[in-house]
Amino acid sequence: MISRRDFLRATSVAAAAAATIRPLLSWAADETGVAIPGKDGMIVRSARFLDLETPPEYFNSWITPVPHFFVRNHMHEPSTLDAATWQLSVGGEVEKPLTLTLADLKKLELHSVTNTLECAGNGRAFQRPQVPGVQWGKGAVGTGHFSGPRLRDVLHRAGVKTTGKHVMFHGLDEVPGKVPPFIRSIPIDKALDSDTLIALEMNGAPLTKPHGSPARALVPGWIGAASCKWLAEIKVLDKEFEGNFMSPGYRFPNQPGKPGEPVKPEDTHPVTGLNVKSVIAAPSEGAAVKGRSVHVQGVAWAGEADIVKVEVSADSGATWQVTQLGKEHAKYAWRLWNYAWKPGKAGDYVLMSRATDSQGRVQPETAVWNPSGYLYNAYDQVRIHVS
Amino acid sequence: MCRDTISLLLMLLVAALLLLSCSPMVAQTQGSPHVVMGLQKPPKVGEVVALPSGPMAEKAATACTECHESRIIVQQRLSKGAWTKEVDKMVKWGALVDPSDHYALIDYLSSNFGVDKPPYEAGRTPSSTGKK
Numbered sequence: 016m017i018s019r020r021d022f023l024r025a026t027s028v029a030a031a032a033a034a035t036i037r038p039l040l041s042w043a044a045d046e047t048g049v050a051i052p053g054k055d056g057m058i059v060r061s062a063r064f065l066d067l068e069t070p071p072e073y074f075n076s077w078i079t080p081v082p083h084f085f086v087r088n089h090m091h092e093p094s095t096l097d098a099a100t101w102q103l104s105v106g107g108e109v110e111k112p113l114t115l116t117l118a119d120l121k122k123l124e125l126h127s128v129t130n131t132l133e134c135a136g137n138g139r140a141f142q143r144p145q146v147p148g149v150q151w152g153k154g155a156v157g158t159g160h161f162s163g164p165r166l167r168d169v170l171h172r173a174g175v176k177t178t179g180k181h182v183m184f185h186g187l188d189e190v191p192g193k194v195p196p197f198i199r200s201i202p203i204d205k206a207l208d209s210d211t212l213i214a215l216e217m218n219g220a221p222l223t224k225p226h227g228s229p230a231r232a233l234v235p236g237w238i239g240a241a242s243c244k245w246l247a248e249i250k251v252l253d254k255e256f257e258g259n260f261m262s263p264g265y266r267f268p269n270q271p272g273k274p275g276e277p278v279k280p281e282d283t284h285p286v287t288g289l290n291v292k293s294v295i296a297a298p299s300e301g302a303a304v305k306g307r308s309v310h311v312q313g314v315a316w317a318g319e320a321d322i323v324k325v326e327v328s329a330d331s332g333a334t335w336q337v338t339q340l341g342k343e344h345a346k347y348a349w350r351l352w353n354y355a356w357k358p359g360k361a362g363d364y365v366l367m368s369r370a371t372d373s374q375g376r377v378q379p380e381t382a383v384w385n386p387s388g389y390l391y392n393a394y395d396q397v398r399i400h401v402s
Numbered sequence: 403m404c405r406d407t408i409s410l411l412l413m414l415l416v417a418a419l420l421l422l423s424c425s426p427m428v429a430q431t432q433g434s435p436h437v438v439m440g441l442q443k444p445p446k447v448g449e450v451v452a453l454p455s456g457p458m459a460e461k462a463a464t465a466c467t468e469c470h471e472s473r474i475i476v477q478q479r480l481s482k483g484a485w486t487k488e489v490d491k492m493v494k495w496g497a498l499v500d501p502s503d504h505y506a507l508i509d510y511l512s513s514n515f516g517v518d519k520p521p522y523e524a525g526r527t528p529s530s531t532g533k534k
Contacts, residue, residue, distance in 0.1 A: 049527055056529030063471040067527070145517055147488050150477040191469040192496025338495075 017020035079157035110174030138391025184243035198258035289318030316349035317372035458510035
């Protein structure tokens, strides 16, 4: 028979072993979900490849903290990435091809842009009929403060030839199977814009790996896919890059079609700037609220345009009330907004929001359906109960 | 069996149970895809396998999750035509699907993840504020 002393000794040895190992696994302590180092409370669309969405209740600050900033990876993150040996090549239609280190980039004048970054597929889950792809809800969007040298300063050093019309970015994503590499290009005018960066920092700290360390493109006001992560190569081209992620990927119908109908490739154009859009951060979907006044708040953005107005409706759009915009603003960055809504009586309500921008674009009641579910921007809405 | 041997065996058993209790490789129950992974390329044993049972379940796991995890599959709600396009695209991109399994795989995906199924409820990473 085993004695009590032996049993306790066995238990304590095992507990000690577990205690030694547990710290190594501390990132995995929560067994109800996927724990990702550096990420906090995120909706897991995919853990491999990493696709994390921000729950709307975190849209309560002008700058989105990195732990709450969405992540969209198309492929595996680079398995080996050493900032000390990392190099960026600049070539193609240039007079003097360059190879730059991180130290070289840091010697250039640094510029900062506060930019709302949104995945082109944000809101795809709301498209009807449904379309394939990561089923993003409301939160594949966030606002970060990005810093780094201007892309144009690097391109000027290389000397862009007159034949240079587009600029291609190639990242270090690790491609599985026969999947085409994630390579895209932007027109030369956008590449030479004074706010287009080779970003090295996000929110005052070096980029973390899920956000493209050590350097990523930052193409402000445009879909996230334009801002290539883990940048390794910049190539100036005489025409738009031809590859899967330029066509058929990331294209939008020239004219709205019938939902569910196929769209001919020749009737599409590349997705570039973001739509006008607002999202309600509070109250949350399904919330039960009390009181005569309900604090409604959220965010609104418009890519390269400015938000001029955000309205809310509690009567299915029959009437709209103008909200108060937050004081913090910058070109390319979203605006916070809030409204003290007085429901009048208890009951179930649907709160809706819509934004208007400086180009006169108004967030529509119904988004334009398209086969890949890009740029969804219908009125946001939450169902709540007031008691 | 001597007492020392029994003691040693018990010690190993208890140690194994305790270690399992804090292991990130959590067993799966169908419809409850709770698994813990912190790496982009986790070992196979940690792979999410929340695919519903069926004649093609194992082959779907082999063909699809070589490149991406099963959450990417289970969150889709697509018609049979749309699933056919997806499978064809993935085969072009390297998914190994035996031609004799092609239609059965599309049937499996469209019957389990069709447009009539309720939405997939995604989980969250742990939250420092305790928000759910």
